[in-house]
Amino acid sequence: MPELPEVETYARWLRGAYGTPGLIGRQVRRVRVRWPAAVATPDATLFAQRLRGRTVQAVARRGKYLLWHLENRETVLIHLRMSGRLRWADAPPNEAARHLRLALELDDGRWLLYEDPRKFGRWWLTARPTTVLGHLGPEPWEISPDAFAARLRARRARIKPLLLNQRFLAGVGNIYADEALHRAGIHPARAAHTLTSTEAARLLYALQEVLREAILAQGTRFDAAYPWGTYQQYLRVYSREGQVCYTCGARIRRLRLAGRSAHYCPQCQPRVSNA
DNA sequence: GGGCATGTTAGCAC
DNA sequence: TGTGCTAACATGCC
Missing domain, CATH: 1.10.8.50 (Helicase, Ruva Protein; domain 3)
Structure with a gap:
């Protein structure tokens, strides 16, 4: 569903616009992958291991991709495709939560939930974001x-x-x-x-x-x-x-x-x- | 049940 | 090589 303006809005929201604290400076304390295929690369287990303990330094957007620049020079990329969405929660996700594919707990106790009914969206963790973004034309x-x-x-x-x-x-x-x-x-x-x-x-x-x-x-x-x-x-x-x-x-x-x-x-x- | 859906890619025909 | 078509991904809604 989201096109450039919607992804840009997510990027601003993750930077702390619109009244909620953002992701900048936050450390990832825990990673739960409920739908392993949502992670494109590396495999879901490795993704969770490598993301745990990382700190988000900046949030950006390229085309319809969201980018999180981490303190160790790696980048998280997210493409929401047709039905992916992100939201904050104050408590761990309910085991029965429908459509939940991935959840991150931050060092301030909040959870960032990724829900995607149609399961088309994908996450990447890589030191070379151009391998994911390289095909994109200009905005x-x-x-x-x-x-x-x-x-x-x-x-x-x-x-x-x-x-x-x-x-x-x-x-x-x-x-x-x-x-x-x-x-x-x-x-x-x-x-x-x-x-x-x-x-x-x-x-x-x-x-x-x-x-x-x-x-x-x-x-x-x-x-x-x-x-x-x-x-x-x-x-x-x-x-x-x-x-x-x-x-x-x-x-x-x-x-x-x-x-x-x-x-x-x-x-x-x-x-x-x-x- | 059929058709539709803010996205992307692979395979195939021309 | 470029282009168009279809299917696939997987699910929900009308």
Whole structure:
């Protein structure tokens, strides 16, 4: 579920924003792995051994990954995928706790719980985070409009699935891809190389704006999978199939592209160039 | 029961 | 090599 704004919100929360003490400076006292497959590397037993006693020096984000930099130069990486979530608890997790996959006790007595109903999320502990992150493309604010336009010209894929490709661009998921394409007036099935440089620049700015606004809103809350966020009230196309476009009054449509839903306004986002 | 889901990857066809 | 399609991962919701 979480895309860049939701993961960024988690990173800020783990740094102690939003009124709860964070993770910075805390030592991990105990590690309980309830679902060993949640740990990608090393194996769950080794992961627990190596993480115990470590101190978190900094929390960062890259794309949709959360990063904890430890005092021994190792890094914890977490990808929440579709349904992973984190929360604080004051007591050890109940043995019957449903969906609990991993739990950490800190030196201040609190527990950080990782729950993941669908079991898609993964944790890594490594001295070389680039082995996990190396494939990621730039985030939308790490590329110039000219460079972005040039990369689009080199691709024949349709623009919407391309925006979801983390090698091409890091951090953009289904919600914000749809929202940015609508804001830029670009049809999701347009071939990337047919975008003019004007359209490419408009799309890049739209991505930056949508993500920045969503971070300010602490992300988008749809169900129990993500506890915060108010951006759902600003969505203009995502999950609005059949409803009226706020811009032009046409009915929002849904399209199947690369196995994912694409929501768009047929009037604001024509199939031909809109430069 | 069927279809859907804020994510990612592998295998295969073209 | 790039692209698209399907399945897989595993579960819950409508």
